[in-house]
Amino acid sequence: MNDDHSRELYDRALSVLPGGVNSAVRAAIEPYPFFVRKGDGGHIIDADGNRYVDWVMGLGPLLLGHDLPESVRAGIQQKASEGPMYGAPAEVEVDLAEFVVRHVPSVEKIRFVNSGTEATTSAVRLARGYTGRNKIVVMQGGYHGAQESTLVEGDHENPKPSSAGIPSSFAEHTLPVPFNDEDAVREVFEEHGDDIAAVLTEPILGNHGIVHPEDGYHEFLREITDDHGALLIFDEVITGFRVGGLGCAQSEFGITPDLTTFGKIVGGGFPVGAIGGRAEIVEQFAPSGPVFQAGTFSGHPVTMAAGLETLQFAAENDVYDHVNELGDRLRSGLEDVVADQAPSYTVAGTDSMFKVIFTREGTGVPANAADVKNAETDRWRRIFWGQMRDRDVFLSQNQFECQFVSYAHTDEDVEATLEAYKEAL
Template sequence: MNHDRSRELYDRALSVLAGGVNSSVRATRPYPFFVERGDGAHVVDADGNRYVDYAMGYGPLLYGHDPPESVQSAVQRYASQGPMYGAPTEVEVEHAEFVARHVPSVEMLRFVNSGTEATVSAVRLARGYTGRDKVVVMRGGYHGAQESTLVEARGDSTDTHPSSPGIPESFADHTIAVPFNDAEAVTEVFAEHGDDIAAVLTEPILGNTAIVRPVDGFHETLRDLCDEYGSLLVFDEVITGFRVGGLQCAQGKFGVTPDLTTFGKIIGGGFPVGAVGGRAEIVEQFTPSGDVFQSGTFSGHPVTMAAGHEYLTYAAENDVYDHVNRLGEKLRSGITDIVEEQAPEYTVVGTDSMFKTVFTREAPETFEDHCEAGCEQRESCPRYDHCPKTGADVGAADTERWERVFWQEMKERGVFLTANQFEAQFVSYAHTDEDVEKTLEAYKETL
């Protein structure tokens, strides 16, 4: 493939954009390809190269790059009527009603402008509602670029420190990081700090550290501890919302109902969005009905609300989840077969329309009775002791090989994957069986 035009654009970008990009994950080596346009399940770059796209905007594009006609019509209609008003519109009420009708935890919402803004607001709300300061998060979890959760623990300790320059140590003093899937560790934390913990904030599935599913009983333990100590359980469903578990989201799939849920990505139909939803008595603590300040110029933007509402309405009335989940399973099953033959130490992960291959370093002695379409954290599986259960497990994989070799080779074969070992990948309604077969052939050649 020729990438001359992308190289030229990146050279220009380095002069005017920090690192040449506007989001750090886009800075692929040696330079990113620049997208000119999307086409269904594909993107075409500035040099005319065409790729099967599994980044899907890092999750928002449930329908790929050609959303249903009803979505496009709604976007055009609302954009033509005026960009925004600084006043409420009917469509934001309709969108909130739809979400509250389908998601188990949601009685009331506040729309914001990004997943980061949603988690920032949820943490502030939890602290304001409980009158407590401490927040428990999962190591390897990601909740956006906010000071309260950009923390890291040293060794096995819960002693947390900022994970980025520019964050005062005092922010990390109120955040406790525990390993995902470690019920014993989080129980010990509550035994020591329970009366000071405002909330546990977790992704139902670690989605920015490959795709790590919960072991049986882990989320139930979090729910029980929060109930016992009067803390709030907050699910960050920015990635999993309306992708895992269909319209009920991951909380419906796992059967655990949080007190608050944060949303982003799909809920905005491909436009910038975030939301905080949950029990009415909690969400009503936001101003103006309560005292916890939250506000935003672009919150509930009519074009975003229209796109998001039509996105979800179309999914409710058509076979969207049947299609994407079937293709997701086909991809994971096919990659599992390839891995078993060519790289048995690797682990295929994912669920519904999400998938990833983690370059783990150890394999079991047998593959008999293994999970056939992505790790399910099933104790009877011979891979159970080898598959990733925490963010650290994913970090210990051969992450450099993914970024420096595998991603590059897949790109040259016309398959656009997320750029590192950690970010999840997605199937869209626009993908076809032919796309999956092409992708599996590329995996076979590359691995």
């Protein structure tokens, strides 16, 4: 496989970009990543003309794939042709807000921002402002963007920043607990209940190999937060409008959080984030309340059009039936491959999310992030990923990021991918 142009591009990038990239995960592949020239349906074509089945889908935003349906493309192009942005409200942001409020059970009002990170940062600030409390409970291995309050590692007794540049005083207000560990959550509420503003969790951990909640776990979080006057925040940046269809993962689990953060699909592949929830809470955002939040590009009309056109197309067509059926076929086929060739490995996912976790013998299905971290992560990145690339399949760049099915993927893509797994494993 020729990759001369990608190598040249990476050499240039190293001179002007830190690590040669604009997001750290993109440099996970050694000795250098390939550079993408264009997308084509469920595929991408790199700078050297190599074509791959793409299961990364921009790390989740591309529900419809790279080739947008004509009606979706036309709606985006029309909005872009009317001017890039205005610094004033536009009708399309109201249209998208009404769509989300109509379909997501917990959302009565919503504020649009520009990224998942900005959404979770704003949600944490909002929870603190609404409750008058400081501490946030998070799940170890959960990812809520590049923000100071959640880039924290350790446990609730000894939290510390997981990145340089974050004062330890930020970490003091963050209480990490293992996902699916009810006893740990009870313990932090017993110790800090009067100062816990919120529990912040992904409905399904999506940045640690896909870890599902055990039966009753989310119901327990809903009950204990209610009992202590804290908020329950679901981070649906990954799962939103992918798991559970238009109702998002919360509808599939039957849980109504107080706040929900969104990103990725709600912007149709353009930069976006959002915070939605109970009206009395969301109205604490300025200008109707005392919690400051603002942004020049918030509610960007082209992004709002992309999100609205994408979700309306999904509502009016068989998008979720298609992607979920292919997801089921992938996971079923992968379970057969794994059972035959690597029986200790775990196939994880639901709806249009999937992943093979290289769990070690005797460890079982991962219940939390630590279980995934103890898997054969180096084998995934250093050997397996390259084997799949050699077979024209693009998977997420490490063991932890999940993979996604799009409306543009086909039965043939699934079959080709299963054959590649058979050979690579």
